Amino acid sequence: MDIAIAGAGIAGLSAAAFLARAxxxxxxxxxxxxPAAVGSxxxxxxxxxxxxxxxxxxxxxxxxxxxxxxxxxxxxxGGRKVLDVRYPALGPDVFGVxxxxxxxxxxxxAAAREAGAALKYGHDVTGIxxxxxxxxxxxxxxxxxxxxxxxxxxxxxxxPFVERxxxxxxxxxxxxxxxxxxxxxxxxxxxxxxxxxxxxxSGVMPIGTLQDGGEPLAAFFWTLRADEFAAWxxxxxxxxxxxxxxxxxxxxxxxxxxxxxxxxxxxxxxHHTTRTPVEGRVVHIGDAWHAAxxxxxxxxxxxxxxxxxxxAAIAETPDIDAALMKFLKxxxxxVRLYQAISYLFTPVYQSDLKLIPALxxxxxxxxxxxxxxxxxxxxxxxxxxxxxLRKLA
Numbered sequence: 001m002d003i004a005i006a007g008a009g010i011a012g013l014s015a016a017a018f019l020a021r022a023x024x025x026x027x028x029x030x031x032x033x034x035p036a037a038v039g040s041x042x043x044x045x046x047x048x049x050x051x052x053x054x055x056x057x058x059x060x061x062x063x064x065x066x067x068x069x070x071x072x073x074x075x076x077x078g079g080r081k082v083l084d085v086r087y088p089a090l091g092p093d094v095f096g097v098x099x100x101x102x103x104x105x106x107x108x109x110a111a112a113r114e115a116g117a118a119l120k121y122g123h124d125v126t127g128i129x130x131x132x133x134x135x136x137x138x139x140x141x142x143x144x145x146x147x148x149x150x151x152x153x154x155x156x157x158x159x160p161f162v163e164r165x166x167x168x169x170x171x172x173x174x175x176x177x178x179x180x181x182x183x184x185x186x187x188x189x190x191x192x193x194x195x196x197x198x199x200x201x202s203g204v205m206p207i208g209t210l211q212d213g214g215e216p217l218a219a220f221f222w223t224l225r226a227d228e229f230a231a232w233x234x235x236x237x238x239x240x241x242x243x244x245x246x247x248x249x250x251x252x253x254x255x256x257x258x259x260x261x262x263x264x265x266x267x268x269x270x271h272h273t274t275r276t277p278v279e280g281r282v283v284h285i286g287d288a289w290h291a292a293x294x295x296x297x298x299x300x301x302x303x304x305x306x307x308x309x310x311x312a313a314i315a316e317t318p319d320i321d322a323a324l325m326k327f328l329k330x331x332x333x334x335v336r337l338y339q340a341i342s343y344l345f346t347p348v349y350q351s352d353l354k355l356i357p358a359l360x361x362x363x364x365x366x367x368x369x370x371x372x373x374x375x376x377x378x379x380x381x382x383x384x385x386x387x388x389l390r391k392l393a
Contacts (some may be wrong), residue, residue, distance in 0.1 A: 002147070004150070011154035033121055041205050045297060046095075057108075069189045072084065082364040084364070096382070134147035135149075151281065175264065191203060195357075200247060283327065292339060
């Protein structure tokens with residue numbers, strides 16, 4: 001088939017790599033003038049690892065990323081735990097891989113190109129011209145693309161193909177990179193966080209290297225209300241660093257690296273689920289279908305699973321309409337489950353609420369020590385609740 005993909009992020013590039021390898025003629029359109037990734041670190045969970053393995057990218061992932069065995073979140077002062085996720089509860093070979101977004105982008109970009117996908121940058125997609133016989137992408141300059149048999153929307157939460165009300169949450173986070181600290185408080189295989197209520201939190205996550213043999217890096221993140229970002233940008237950085245150090249003095253080796261507001265990227269989080277992920281021969285994947293806050297670390301992994309499932313359905317079912325229904329059957333239940341979990345958990349770790357965080361502070365540590373809870377928590381973060389890989393095996 002002739003397949004158009006709108007958006008060259010993780011969802012779009014992984015779909016391009018899968019589908020071009022299967023022999024389809026794939027064209028990827030992106031408004032950026034040149035290939036580039038925006039952001040800091042993310043975690044490739046066991047689900048995402050399985051998708052990257054299907055693309056033959058496991059060795060690259062492990063070489064560039066950092067193995068994560070635990071997520072350790074504590075209250076200010078470093079005492080009581082409010083987040084305790086241990087991947088080994090699922091087995092000795094289960095772990096996360098934290099990686100710089102640019103490193104993952106480079107891997108997927110190369111995979112899509114090597115598979116034969118045509119990557120068209122400087123093409124801002126604004127709509128679709130569908131006359132019932134063929135579909136063409138409409139570009140911002142008024143031009144139209146060549147005709148396609150299938151259009152994949154991978155344009156994220158701001159996709160022009162999806163009608164949605166304001167879905168952005170009150171909170172987001174500042175992200176920046178720094179050399180991984182050598183202080184003994186930080187381990188290469190642990191994501192550490194500190195909390196004060198649900199409105200103030202910070203984290204240090206190892207994210208591997210940007211190139212083979214490079215120095216180990218860490219991603220630092222700080223929770224911030226979206227409506228406070230402009231004020232943060234204009235205030236002296238030293239004032240904010242004082243607050244950050246008050247929350248987490250041991251993070252000083254990381255904070256010392258930051259001298260400018262421009263070192264940070266602000267990620268404004270959203271929550272939205274598209275009601276009709278398949279509309280005729282237009283299919284929405286990744287955040288265009290299911291945007292969620294990163295509290296469970298599922299965004300990139302869900303996008304990878306979508307791309308893998310879509311390619312597998314098309315390969316197994318010659319009729320495109322039947323293949324799209326097969327894709328929905330493979331992914332819809334898992335998407336619904338994790339959208340619900342994300343919706344419920346976000347206020348616990350990122351909100352202005354008082355009672356819910358207080359209950360978290362009191363109950364999270366004793367509950368996490370119940371005999372069944374380590375496996376439940378690890379499975380939830382690993383993305384394996386609902387067994388999504390069963391339909392892709």
